[in-house]
Amino acid sequence: MxxxxxxxxxxxxxxxxxxxxxxGHKNGKIFDRLGYSDFKNNIVNIDTTEIPGTDNLHSPEEIIKESQEIASKLFKSDHTIFLVNGTTCGIQAAIMAVCSLKDKIIVNRDCHQSVINTCILGDIEPVYVNPDIDMKTGISLGVKLDDIKRLVEEDHSIKAVLITSPTYYGINTDIKLISDYLHKKNKIFIVDEAHGSHIGLNERLGVSAIEQGADISIQSTHKTLPCFTQASMLHIKSNIVDINRLKSFLRIIQSSSPSYMLMASIEMAVEIYRKHGxxxxxxxxxxxxxxxxxxxxxxxxxxxxxxxxxxxxxxxxxxxxxxxxxxxxxxxxxxxxxxxxxxxxxxxxxxxxxxxxxxxxxxxxxxxxxxDNEIGDDDLIEVDYPNYIPEKALNPRGAFYSNKKSIPIKDAVGKICAEYIVPYPPGISLLSPGEIITKEIIDYVQNCKSIGMNVAGMEDKNLEFIKIID
Ligand SMILES: Cc1ncc(COP(=O)(O)O)c(C=O)c1O
Missing domain, CATH: 3.90.1150.150 (Aspartate Aminotransferase, domain 1)
Structure with missing residues (x-):
């Protein structure tokens, strides 16, 4: 073929x-193990669209509403919404629902790119809070309440805060501490819980963001529960979020033909969570x-x-x-x-x-x-993570819509960066579009390259050219 x-x-x-x-379904094995082979084997046969009896994700009144209510009860939210375009679309809708044009939102500097992309779409200004970093492994250890407090006290126009917890590496932030503080200040708190759908299944895993007081959490059900790729959930527990506004953004962002296979797979994950989890x-x-x-x-x-x-x-x-x-x-x-x-x-x-x-x-x-016995030949070279706060010349939207050109990276000191530079680990954007390129950053990127580190975001995979604002 x-x-x-x-x-x-x-x-x-x-x-x-x-x-x-x-x-999280691990090649579909779990469905057979638990006796749900029929669901797995017939998934294509149940693929359909909005016909009488199948309801409509964008204004659910029947089976989708009922299924979302079952999930909401289980995940202890006031409202749960199924998402067919990953946590990415939940983040987009959540941020744009709580921020208007030119509003400011505090976000952890190592946030997922969908957060900054939403700032581009919605003309919103991100205010970064830097996480602590474990210098031995480069892992981000999450943000501290004191750093958020300082930013909120400095600028009363801040509308909301978005924090990633747990992180890709599973590091948890104390959401309760932050939400207690933010609610006193009447700020909306969104948690990107893409990596935490399974948290409610055992007390050794901690407590979900919604249970700790977040107004909105978004979970990639597909990452850590038995669910198909791209299927996520958005949970709301708040009396300060305008849920209708949020839903209207989801209608703009998501497909007008949401996949019934994905919705069915979320429901199956909820069923497995409830019965066997x-x-x-x-x-x-x-x-x-x-x-x-x-x-x-x-x-x-x-x-x-x-x-x-x-x-x-x-x-x-x-x-x-x-x-x-x-x-x-x-x-x-x-x-x-x-x-x-x-x-x-x-x-x-x-x-x-x-x-x-x-x-x-x-x-x-x-x-x-x-x-354990297969020792390699050479000692590994280590690179120290640069300790710096980049200087901002343009916000992400201004940078995105400016003319750009590519120049040799060695000539880029002092220019305004037009792309993301995100070495993994820690997956923190060293520079985002609109920030000033420094010699320290160029040296670091080149060191990363020399040890084979993955630097995402740059168009030139050889890292010899960089895009700047023309
Ligand atoms: C921290 C974080 N947030 C959000 C996302 C986006 O999630 P999704 O793939 O469900 O759109 C990811 C994806 O890897 C992520 O790691």
């Missing part, structure tokens, strides 16, 4: 890869604990350990093997048929979900046991 996508996906499916990456999560935590204990006895492999973190994320540090995470990702995939979520110079990140079973962890332990 002349179908390159289907052919490749079939190859991957047939190779039976052990998945420690998103989506706690038990499966206990099982998952036992498997994770066993694996963590096993890793403790290894010589050269260790786990990143941070007290405020989601235990279903395993960030395996590979530095003592004299190997970068990139190399270990390749070895895991090529020799052991295990795929991780991401790798970086210091290690690999595994996303575990209730879709993973005992067998997955046995294979992982076996692979790590072998890899």
């Amino acid at each position: 002349n179908t390159p996508i289907i052919n490749k996906l079939n190859d991957i499916k047939n190779s039976d890869i052990v998945s420690f990456h998103v989506p 706690k038990e499966l999560m206990e099982e998952l935590i036992d498997n994770i604990d066993e694996t963590k204990n096993y890793i403790k006895n290894l010589k050269n492999i260790s786990l990143y350990n941070y007290k405020h973190s989601d235990i279903t994320k395993m960030y395996i540090i590979t530095k003592d093997l004299n190997r970068s995470g990139y190399e270990i990702e390749d070895i895991l995939r090529e020799k052991y048929n295990i795929q991780v979520e991401l790798s970086n110079p210091y290690g690999v990140l595994l996303i575990c979900s209730i879709g993973n079973d005992k067998h997955d962890f046995e294979k992982l332990r076996q692979a790590l046991g072998y890899i």
Whole structure:
């Protein structure tokens, strides 16, 4: 068949890869295990559109309304809305619902790009709050209340605050502390909880953002629960959010033909969460604990350990093997048929979900046991994260709509940057469009390149040219 996508996906499916990456259903295995094979096997047969009886996501009155109410009860919100364009569209609608043109919103500097993109769409001004960073691994450790307080006290025109929690690496921020403060100030609090759909399943995972007082949280159900890619939920628990305004933005942003397969998959994730979730999560935590204990006895492999973190994320540090995470990702995939979520110079990140079973962890332990003895040749070069606050010349929208040109990066000091520069880790935008390029940043980007670090956002993947405002 002349179908390159289907052919490749079939190859991957047939190779039976052990998945420690998103989506949370882990190659669909969980549906068979729990007796939902019919749902999985017939998903195409139930794909449909708005016909009598199927309701309408944009103004639900029947089955979609009922299903959203079931989810809302379970996730302890006042209202829950199903999203068919990921958390991305929930973030867009939430920010534009609470901010008008030229309004200001405080956001963590390591926010997802959809946050800044919304500021471009809605002509909104982001005010950055810098997270703490673990200098040994480059991981962002979340923002502090005091830093948010300072920004709110300095500028009373701030409309709202958006914080990512948990982060990609599973680091949790104390949402309650921040929401208690913001509500005294009458500011709306949005939490990007893309990585936290599963949090309510066990007390060792913490407490969801909505339960801690966030006005709006958006969760990528597809990332950590058994749900299809792109399906998310937006939860509201607030008497200061205009829900009709939010819904009108969702009507603008989302498809006018929302996928019934995605909506059905959210409903299935909710059903599994309600009926089997706690038990499966206990099982998952036992498997994770066993694996963590096993890793403790290894010589050269260790786990990143941070007290405020989601235990279903395993960030395996590979530095003592004299190997970068990139190399270990390749070895895991090529020799052991295990795929991780991401790798970086210091290690690999595994996303575990209730879709993973005992067998997955046995294979992982076996692979790590072998890899523990496979020491690389060279010491790894480390680069220190630059400690700086970039100077802003234009806001993201002004920069986006300006004329741009590409110049050699070595000539760019003092110019206004026209693209994002986001090294992973920590996934924090070193520079965003509209900010001034400095020598320190250019040196850092080139060091990142020399150790094989992934720098997202720049059009020139060789990092030799950079786009500036003309
Ligand atoms: C922190 C964070 N927020 C939002 C998103 C966007 O989520 P989605 O892929 O569901 O649109 C992501 C995606 O990776 C993310 O990591």
